[in-house]
Amino acid sequence: MENLKNFSFDKLKEITNEKKYNLVYINYDRANGIKVLSNIIELTEEEKNSFYRIYIFNDDYMVTIFNFGRENLKYNKIKKEDFDNYSEKYIYLETNKKELKNKRLKVRVGNLKIDNSREAIQYIDFIGGERA
Numbered sequence: 001m002e003n004l005k006n007f008s009f010d011k012l013k014e015i016t017n018e019k020k021y022n023l024v025y026i027n028y029d030r031a032n033g034i035k036v037l038s039n040i041i042e043l044t045e046e047e048k049n050s051f052y053r054i055y056i057f058n059d060d061y062m063v064t065i066f067n068f069g070r071e072n073l074k075y076n077k078i079k080k081e082d083f084d085n086y087s088e089k090y091i092y093l094e095t096n097k098k099e100l101k102n103k104r105l106k107v108r109v110g111n112l113k114i115d116n117s118r119e120a121i122q123y124i125d126f127i128g129g130e131r132a
Contacts, residue, residue: 001082001114007065007073009048012040015063015077016056022126024055036100036126057123078112078122086110090127103128 007015025043027033027050037043040056054065061079068074090104108122 001079001112001120002075002077004066004074004076007075009040012056015075016061018058018060021056021058022123024123025051026053026055027051055123057125059124062122062124078120080108080122082112082114083108083110083120083122084113088124093126100126 021038023035023037023040023042025035025037025047027047029050029052033052035043035047051065051067053067056063056065059080061077064076066074066076086108087110088106088108090106092104093100095101103126106124106127108124109119112118112120
């Protein structure tokens with residue numbers, strides 16, 4: 001687990017070590033300020049400089065990038081192997097966004113190995129499917 005390390009978009013490839021991931025961009029100050037993408041190159045330079053939080057995730061890891069302002073970007077990274085024990089759950093999404101219609105967010109929830117009393121959540125993937 002990596003906590004509040006300095007982040008720059010130039011280091012992203014080094015941090016993710018993966019080509020396939022989901023990306024959720026959040027900027028509460030913009031209309032339609034939540035975007036779901038499949039790659040960082042889909043973000044504009046303006047969006048890279050103006051965001052609240054960015055989540056990058058797949059089955060192996062989840063990176064959360066925080067924007068503390070004044071070019072102060074930090075990230076957390078949690079990996080599947082950071083969990084001592086976990087369960088996988090699904091969150092149903094209520095949205096009008098076409099790319100997320102009828103999908104669920106699959107998450108991993110469990111205690112961390114380094115501090116077994118601390119519960120953590122890792123986003124895994126968007127899964128298609130209807131409500132049961």
